[in-house]
Structure formats: structure tokens, C-alpha cells
Amino acid sequence: MRMIAIKMLTGSTGRFLAIVMGVTFASLLIAQQASIFCGLMRQTSNQVRDIHDAPIWVMDPSVQFIDDVKPMSSTMVQRVRGVSSVAWAVPLSKGIVRAKLPDGRYQQAILLGLDDASYVGAPDVRSLDGATLDSLGEPDSVWIDQRGAKQIWPNIDNPVGMEISMNERRAKIVGLFNASQTFQTFPVVLTRYSRALNFQPHERKTVTFILAANRQETDPEQCCLDIQEATGLLAKTSDQFQWMTINYYMTRTGIPINFGITVVLGFVVGLAISGQTFYLFTVENLRYYATFKAIGATDGQVAKMVVRQAIVVGLIGLALGLGLATAFGIFANTTAKLAYFMPWQVVAVTCLAVILMILLASLLSLRKLFTLDPADLFRGAG
């Protein structure tokens, strides 16, 4: 009966393609929109994720997310270092600066000031010209992220050696590094902590974050609790701070609702197309299903045929939709540089949506089949 079910389905080429296209479209839209949403949410916390060498972030208790900068007194670094479960702690300065470019244009940028001695907090540094972070020892030196540099100077391949000014102070670009795109999309400029203070308007409190590590005998979560208890500051593990940032955008912005609406629309439109076409396909074949029932097929056997058909179109449509969404993701990440991240959860949600879609589509058809009376086949007037 499996062979019969599949042949009946694929034999009606137009209907078959329409149903598959409906499922494909729905799964593409669901996976693609959900992946863009995940990409955007990931972007919000990329700056936390980019810093691999500090497992603990310490901040003002009122901070809600990575870009919510609340400076602290530099003495706080000493207080954190004084917590017994802390192995080390260094300051990190983070702020938005206005850079003046050589051609007179202005460009806002994210300025990161790394601990002068350790450079802890540097993102994935991969110099394009062989320079190391030690080059930040040169006077007025800064590094700039490659993506940001391309954004400022689209026609210049290597801006190393160029000079910009921030807060009326000269800054010389001595290296390029890779930084993940931030939610604000500003270029990221990297320099020493002490120099970063000069590139920003003077403030009494200068430390934005304190990056720290726990001692081996204490786990990071416990260390965070120790820091909070001892200093009154907010301490989070890197993972906790990423989720804190993501949760802020999830709960305080309309982004999830907007994307959620699109995902739901994708599901509804997909269900409408595939469900209706599948239902019409069943209705067109009612005479044959009635024949099967008259010959001796049970309701269960006929239902199995319909469910098999739904599974086949569901699987093909899902594979095509996810394939197209993946292809879109590759294009988005390489060529278009769009926010796009497809974790396994997106694939799982898309699968569940398609299962629900084909289930609903089948139910409509099955309802029709179960009420089908094979006696109707004998249409003779007698």
C-alpha cells in the first residue's frame, strides 16, 4: 500500500509540486526568519562572546546589557582582586567615541581599552600584516576591526598606517583584527586602557567592566557570588552575561514580536497552501479511496495512506526549505554579512512546525475520508 500511496501522490505532478512548494515555502520562511532573529540576538552579545580569556564579568549593579555602560571607580578593580576566590582581575574600558577621519568625516566607533599589562579582553586577534598586540606599545597606537575598517574605507584594503583622531587626540592604526559584528554595527577600536581614557571625554569614574577569573578550586558561578557579596557589584559568568544581554533585547524591544509574527505568518501561509492543496488532492481522489474502502481497505489502511503521503510531502518540503535556508545563511554570512545564525533549535522548531502543518493538513483530509461512504460509488439510479 506504501507504493500505491506514493504513486498516487507523485502521479498528480501539479498537485504534488504545489503541496511540496507550500511546505518548502513555510519551512524556508520559518527557518530563515528564526535564524535572522537568532543572528540578531547573537549580535547583541557578540562583544561578550568575543572575549575568550576572561570567564567573569564584573559591572555596576544597574547594568542591564553589554552596551549599558555604567562606569565604576578604578578602585573597584582592587576590591575585586581582594576576593579570595578571584585569581586575577583587570579593568576594561568600553565606550562610544566619535572618530575624525583623515578626510574630515566623522565616524562613531566602539572603543575598547585593554589592561595595559596583560591585554586581557582582546577579541580574536589575527593580524593581517603580522603585527602583534605588542604594537599597542607604540605611541598613539590603536587597532581597528577589519569589518569596521571596510565600512569606513570601502576602497582601502589595508588601513594600517592611517591616522584618525578621537577627542582631539591623534590615533595611529597599527593593526587589524577580527571582531564579530556588534548589534550597533559600529567599528571597534582597540587600544590600551590608559590610552583609551585619553580618547574619551574625561570622567571621574573610568572603569566600565572588570574582567576576572576564578581560582581553580572555585567554580565561576561561586566566584561571581563571592564577588557580589564582597563588593556589592554585579558579577556574571561570560555565558550568563551573554544571556542577560540577549534577554534584555528579547524583553525590552519589539524584535522578537516582529520576527515572531513573520514566523507565525510563514506557518499560517504554508499551512494554508499545503493544507488546502493536500485537501484538494484528497478530495480529487475520493472516488479512488472509496473504491479501496469498497474493495476491503479498512479506515486505518486508508488513513495510513494519507498520513504516508503527508509525511512524504512534509519531508521533501522540509528538506528543501531547510536547504534553501542554509544556502541563504551561507550567502548572508559570507557575501551579504547579514546577521544569520541557525542553531539546532531553529531546525527543531521548523521540523515541529512542519509536523504540525502536515498533521493538520492530514486531519482535514482524514475527516473527509472517514465520513466517506463507499456505497456512493454505486451511483446507479436504481
Next chain:
Amino acid sequence: MNEQISQPVIVRCQNITKDFEGGGVKVRALRGIDLEIRSGQLTLLVGPSGCGKTTLLSIIAGILAPTSGMVETLGQSLATLNANQRARMRLHSIGFVFQQFNLVPTLSVAENVALPMLIAGFSNSEALKSAEEHLTKVGLGEFGQQSPSRLSGGQQQRVAFARALVLGPKLIVCDEPTSALDAKTGHLVMQTLRTVALRPDRAVAVVTHDPRVYEFADRIVTMEDGRVISDTTHTPGRPSE
């Protein structure tokens, strides 16, 4: 007449009535039918439109339940069977031939014939092999891989015969098997039905209003207004009265 009575009874109907309700109006389609259909005979159910012959055939075949009365097919009272048991009984004991053939156009001719075997759980290869054999019996051995839509009406009806016969049922029910065919093709189809389907241990019941097929009957049951008004034996090959 004695010879007829000596044949085993395949279907026994006792005092069958059937009411249909629609729009608050009750219509009595069958009014106390008593009928026995015996093996080795081609029985025609004839009568004017609306006389109840198709309703009777549906009840005999177990796809419609009577309002009252008793139907026994192959010694089994249909009223005692649930829906699945009736389906199994139809599958193994009754072959169906429909007015419009009802061949699935997206399946090959052989696959259409194999359908009852596939429903019964036979493997594809077993079912298709048997289907090819039955197609050969009805003279369509070389058409197994073709689409039914490429066959003539007469050929399609012969495919339907092969499908009805493939599981070797004891009863074949045919609903107006010639009404969609021209006279010559209808004649050939009825000849095939008699030759291939009729066996001493099998009964064939045909509903028709086509007098041209009467000559193939062993027995002609005439109905009118939900009742049997005559039940006559007939010698096949001779024109009926």
C-alpha cells in the same frame, strides 16, 4: 429449477428493508426483499430507475446496512460483523466492478489489478505477478505496464474484472458494467464476464437496466418500487422474454 436449487447459496436476504432520510423526508427504497443468490449463476437485478436494485446490491455487498431484515453472505450474517470485519469479508469474498471502472489513473494497469492483494497484505512482487496472470486471463496480458487512461472503455472494464477476480472471491457484484460502453463493447465485456468470472463455486450479481445483456443471464430478478416482482431462470444465449 431443481438444478438451481441444488447450487449452494452465496447470499441470502430475508425481509430486507431500507429507508433513506433526507430533508426530514423518509424514503423506503426496499420493502421486504427475500432473495437467494446461488453459486454458478449470473444473476441480473433489473428494473426501472429508483426501483432499489443498486441499494440491494450495496446491501448484498456489505457496504450498506439494511434498516431491517437479515443478510447472510457465505453463511455469515453481516449484522454480526463490525466495520473492519465487513471490510475483510469484502476483501476476501467479494469482487467489485463499478460502472465507471474506478481505475486509479496514476497507477499502471497491473498495479490497479494488484490493489486487492496489496490491501490484503501481499508483497508488491506477489501481487503484481498475480495481477499479470489475471490480466492475461481477460486478454490484456500485454497492457500491464500501461496507464489505464490509454485503454478503451471495454479494456478498462476488463481490467476492472481482473481486479475483482484477483483474490478469487466467491461473489462478484457488478454495477451497470456496460452502461458506459457501446453495444458491441458491452457485448464483449459481458462475454468476458461470463467466461472468466463465472465458476461453479462463484456467483455473479449484476445490476443493469440494459436489456442487451439479458442474454448472458442465468437468472433475472426484476424489481419495482422496492420489491421483487419477478424472479425467472434464463438460458444464456437466448433472448429473454
